[in-house]
Amino acid sequence: MANVEKMIAETFLEMAQGLESGSYGKRPKIALTGMGSEHGEENAMEAALMAAKDGVDVYYIGSLEAEGVTTVKVADDEEGHKKMEEMLANGEVDGAVTMHFPFPIGVSTVGRVVTPAKGREMFVANTTGTSSADRIEGMIKNTIYGIIAAKTCGIANPTVGILNVDGARQTEKALKELQEHGYDITFAESARADGGCVMRGNDVLQGTPDIMVTDSLTGNIMVKMLSSAATGGSFEATGYGYGPGIGEGYEQLVMIVSRASGAPVIAGAIRYAAQLVRNKVFEVAKAEFAAAKKAGLK
Template identity: 50%
Template sequence: MSNHVKNTVKKVFEDLADAIDTGSMEKRLKIGLTIDGSELGPDVMKEAAYAIRKKNLFDLVLIGDDADWTDEFIHVSTTDCQKDAYSKMEELLETGEIQGCVTLHYNFPIGVSTVGRIVTPAFGKEVLIATTTGTASANRNEAMVLNAVNGIIAAKATGITHPTVGILNVDGARTVERALVTLKKNGYDIIFGESRRADGGAVLRGNDLLTGAVDVVVCDSLTGNLLMKLFSSFNSGGSYEVLGSGYGPGIGENHSANICIISRASGAPVITGALMYAYELARGQLPKISQAEYQQANSAKLKQICESLQPVVIEHQAKAAAPEKEVVTSEISGIDVMELDDAVAVLWKENIYAESGMGCTGPIVLVNEAHYESARTLLEQAGYL
């Protein structure tokens, strides 16, 4: 009898013993791990596998090349490294043999993006970064709106019943904020968090990332990917990811497989965290929650809101001449940086002198204090606030 068969039989009897002791016959979850392709070598996979086995919360299924330690686990042997491993992983997920899998460098289709999980250094709080790989849409602002929904899905699947959401202060943040506020007004249950800085609001500063001001941080995937690398490896010089739970599960409206991503530089602690993350998502029924959240968001006109974020081709118009210059001391914030010049032009056309600027909290329009209220009203009516 082979070692693999012996271990499988042993595992069956151990599960039966556990069931008798606990009075529960609930089927244990199985989470896969593709073990080939790490830049750090196979030992990090081995270390993570043994760490998971010690926790004894679920069954680990290894997918990849044979090694001197793999016969101690449930092992699906592959021959063509990652290509074959991806195929086996997808097959096992499709048939329900495993309920989630952690893998390296998997290519998701457009419409699917991953929600990573980090540990903030200030208070040790876990925070979800939505998103970190893949892309929910080719349109950046639309992608960030969808990322907010994906982040909420991941949070609820891991047991955060009422997750708070903040938007990282990157290009498009104010446009995304307005879109999400509209989604909330239309009936989608989104809870905005608050920056811990004095000016507050749902648009987050760098300090808020370090302190974990919200449960879900919304950003574009490229920024999210950078954040994951910084938060996971800032203590190791960048070559070995030490902290966090990896780059997370791919989530999208028409995607149901629980596939979680790690980096080729992810060390054993991150791989272990990613496997635990995948387990939590499987236990929390990620596909079911994803379907329910997208149904609610679509009922709140998510698709129409996303359509409104598409670029509009406007015929060239002569730029309004600047009114007579005035002293400008009043700041109007909340305008997206990409729309600053257009916002100033709106005020110029109404004979209000204005200038664009960049304050410590982001882009601003400067006007004379005598025109502050009327200028703000005009910008609200034009859709810039």
């Protein structure tokens, strides 16, 4: 009887929170490490409060407190990281947003930006971490990771463009072989007159593809430039940060922002994490890896 009453109470609480935030269903629990920012702890707490208004239970790991956010007190950044990892391991939170994390080889992050020319969102695959020690293999995997992130965020048939960097043509060839063997991938067409799925700088600014595939170092620079272009570079003001670590068999949701990320970007990263939780990113990943392997991905 007590369990039934608890379920009823939780249901009514979720309904009340949904009416307040406009977001229904179980609220994702996302941790945020607040120490270490170049803009101070207050910047991170501001982000936590912004995201909490959108139906996310934010667990702020740091020294500040505020109504609407659960604070987990720690003395410094090192203790904060240990606490974050502990909360993830224990299942106390569904995911975490932090400024650095030692992802294993094979796992890298899919950033999400707002492009300046037309205000289109674009996923950048990838931005931190190492998908593979081999550059071409890494960019092929980055493509799969980008598709996973985009599909989980509601784009049923995302378009893929390959940035014109070293290895772009080899990556194109390999991806088209996967396509020929049954892997469902849709290539974008460059906005430049010569078209094709290899993207130029114009395509970056316009957000031509849903997913821009590149190596993680180039992707990292791309996110930094697009998110802080209007501020002079020291304050990342737009977008969703450097994204979640994705890799085959990896089921820990850790999102990356930078020390230069402003409150709007950190709040965006928390919302990005919540979207991935609500739409079951790990289930999407399993299905996508299975489809790619069936088509010959090694």
